[in-house]
Amino acid sequence: MKFKSIKGTKDVLPDESYRWQFVEQKIRSVMHTFSYHEIRTPVFEETALFARGIGELTDIVGKEMYTFQDRGGTMLTLKPEMTAAVMRSYLQHNLGEQKPLVKVYYIAPMFRQEKPQAGRLRQFHQFGAEAIGGSSPFVDAEIIALSAEVYRVLGVKNFQIKINSVGCINCRPQYKEILKKHLQNVFKELSEESKQRLEQNPLRILDSKDENDQKLTTDAPLMKDHLCKECSEHFIELQSILRSLNIEFEIDGRIVRGLDYYTKTAYEIISKDLGAQDALVGGGRYDLLLKEIGGKQTPSVGFAAGIERLLLTMEKQQIFTGENIKPKVFIVSADEEGRGYAVEQAMILRRNNIPCEVDLLGRSLKSQMREADRQKVEFVIIIGGNELQKGLVIIKNMKNGIQTSIGVKDLVSHFQEPGENIETRENR
């Protein structure tokens, strides 16, 4: 029996983990710049939280959740998205009582049992942010700006910000009727799927990928043209704020978010270098969510972004995300006498924060040199019986091959960065 990682999950191997670390570190740095603080919530929650928060009728809740019963009989679900969990935490800990606008971010794994394809896995990772407690379009703008800034900082090219407004409970129902009426004229020609969606969720027909559907809906009425006064003003103000922040965007009246809780602003960031799953970011305003899960109505905005999709885009665009960690020096033992001593010296260097590698397999000098070369170290320290007697070690510069001898006692200071010494490093 051979074990394999399960369908739709992936290992991040030692050779590629640095990419994740690089991206995560940049994300954190941008989040901190915007003064968002990290929130971490458990990987599972009560199933009902997601059912209520995301919407019973959504595909996510209806057919994609990893739901199971624990030994106590409670129905649990691996989180398929983060917003509901964040809102639960916000409510549970009364975060809103501590300050009027709570700004949090996260980097976490999510789980949805979908069929895997390019940019879509069953365990995938998202980063995102939520600003809870603000109804002003300045909040919407900050969230959009924040998400875009991550891509700018990472050097991602060819991404587009598309914004829309999906209205609110006051104007969306009326618009739905108008849209339905319009679509009824061409009902017979719509694709089967779109026909089914007409009653339940006619907005979705607008972003159908079926070519004929697209043709039929080219002149369909759009939500953004049927907003109530409040929503309309909000949308217009958002646009002018984005312009003042020099954030390029386009209005796409067909953006519809798949989750029930969105109101007013909905936006996406699209990468042209991804396949069919081209959304890097999805986000928007969800003023109704908190009330839905038992809190008081609290205006909020947030976004979620797929890290695998970000990495795919960066690979496609050949954005070099630094290098994997490598030791600065490799200590080689020239003979049996040097072996134990090499390990001891390595420990001393490590205690002084000098990344260092040493052979543990008792390999030949030649093999150790090969290993040092493979690891691309800058310097090799060679220690053998001859050197031991004189209290010396050989230092070989691997770039130019030049070798010098120095006293063992000077080893640490030789490799220490100027200005760094043991006293400045406290975490021992």
Next chain:
RNA sequence: GUGUCCAUAGUUCAGUUUGGUUAGAACGCCAGGUUGUGGCCCUGGAGGUCGUGGGUUCAAGUCCCACUGGACACCCCA
């Protein structure tokens, strides 16, 4: 959930059309190329139950079926 294509060493792939002796290559890995020294080069070596299970056949990596897994698209979404 539906569809299309795919599945051979650690990796990328030949070999499958026209079934037939010990399944190959490249890269990677390991060890050597005389005295204590990497990269290039040379020599040698290890490594595969040909995804799994059935079937056809004297004979199957090669043909047929099922299953599993992968890639991509639909659906949906980050």
